[in-house]
Amino acid sequence: MKTKVALITGGYTGEAEVSYKSSQFVYSQLDKNKYEVYLIDITVEGWFYQDDENVKHVIDKEDFSLNFNGTSVRFDVAFIILHGSPGEDGRLQGYFDMIGLPYTSCSALTSSLTMNKGYTKAILSDISELHLAKSVLLFESHRKDGVKLVEEKLTLPYFVKPNAGGSSIGMTKVKEAAGLREALDKAFDAENTGKQVLVEEFVNGREFSQGIFRNPQGELVVLPATEVKTTREFFDFEAKYSPGLTEEITPADLNEEQQTRAVRLIKEIYIRLNCKGMVRVDFFLEHDTDKFYFIEINTIPGQTAQSFIPQQVRASGMSETAFYSELIEAALKGW
Template sequence: MKKSIAIIMGGYSSEYKISLKSGNVVYNALNKEKYNAYRVHIFKDKWVYVNDMDKEFPINKNDFSVLINETKITFDCVFNAIHGSPGEDGFMQAYFKLIGMPQTSCGMYQASLTFNKRDLLSTLKPHGIKTAESYYLNLGDAINEDAIVAKVGLPCFIKANKAGSSFGISKVYKKEDLQAAIDNSFKEDNEIIIEQFLDGVEVSVGVISYKGETKVLPITEIVSENDFFDYQAKYEGKSQEITPARISEDYKLKTEILAKKIYETLGMKGFSRSEFIFKNDEPYLLEVNTVPGLTNESILPQQAAEAGISMENLFDNAIEEALKD
């Protein structure tokens, strides 16, 4: 009997358009002989199932069911394709845990922790994970530009603490430009992180639960045509994403060991994609994404393809792994 799968997409953040693209890729890739797939849009003002004619049917939040032509549809599993809040920060994970619904991403705690860059880096430091020098600001804090420059140097990166897809991020070269960049980051979040610029090879590595094992995917080298790996570089073709990465065997081994260690130390499930920059021949962690992009152009599907895993198999495995819990 076919399983009914709700693919949740959209969300409450600036990443909702990318999430809709990811969700539709999953919808089109799932094996229709094995699954009945339903596209579910999650927005602040509505949770709705959207059929192929773009007709909307409200989701009952009590049990995450939907009434279609007087027939109640319940789901066997949820495929999480929401980038940003509430799909990547723990809220949807907590909701599905409460109602007993299997879902494909990591748990509530892991999602909440990894979505908060400051907390993630602080948690991993005692485990020997190297990170860039950083300075934290909360909305309303006094801004001491001299202290910031003394701590992280110039140039530096100013980032919204809880945002993805490079929203709310700036690279700053001059002290007099700090305030405008800080204001830009505060548009996305009320917490920001200011990080030392690391000048080195940037790589991205996917780690997934695959057939019951932790699997590290082939590493991608990021070469941005822009000043850094920003929104244009990620989604508008302004970068080269080279898989497998053109790095030494030593770099490759160090990165694979570290990415797997992070995944298992945090007790992750589902997909993850970790970003690193090499400094003095050592990988420094930038961030961990738990609902990475799933479009045809996205990094994790590229890595899966290099590993011989098709989109259909990648998504099918995610559902199978979720159903084991």
């Protein structure tokens, strides 16, 4: 009998459009000989499965079951490919924990924590050889005095970003003091990001993104790194999703020591944050010092054919089909 997989997509934020692209690619790669896959769309308007005739069938939130063709479909595992809330911030994971449905991503606590960039940095602050850009975390109550608080503690240029956002939505690089107020307002007002803003000092370095996952045997596997080179001011939403604006080099040109250090630190980050499934760590190697600067962790990274993780999977010698099977089987085993 095939394993019934609920492939979760959609979401409550602007990142939903990326979720749909990611989930379509994952759906195309999943082994249909092993898995009976249902694409489940979770939106503010409702949770539903749309069949081949475009008929929508509502998910029963009591137990996440689906009444379809006269039968009740109960899923064996949820494969979460939902960027932003509620799939990346722990809300959906908490619900699945309550009804006893295994899932492929990090736990509710880890997902919630890692959506908060400032809190994540605090947890990682004492890892040897891991460096963190100097930063200020602002809450809504700081909005009026935000400019003063930043200028007292940080030196230009700054990166200003929603503390709980993704896909670089609401993010600005500030090179002159006159632009800080507008950048703070943009970040505070980014939709569904909690009205918290993280401001960091700029790190001048090469930018990388590198995936890691736990396989069905319980082993941590770090994928080859991708170096990101963009013609934009920084790797913003347009650079991420507009063809031709970014060069992505996989595997990245890193020497043996840099590769070994990155693997060691990424594993430590994964363990320290109690991650599960696949995650992606973004980091800089500072030009003058070669220090490893943590940028952020993404617990549900993009999965389009051009996304970093699929690139890295292919570079490692695996197929996406085999990789996604590993994630499902690891989730079923409780890893």
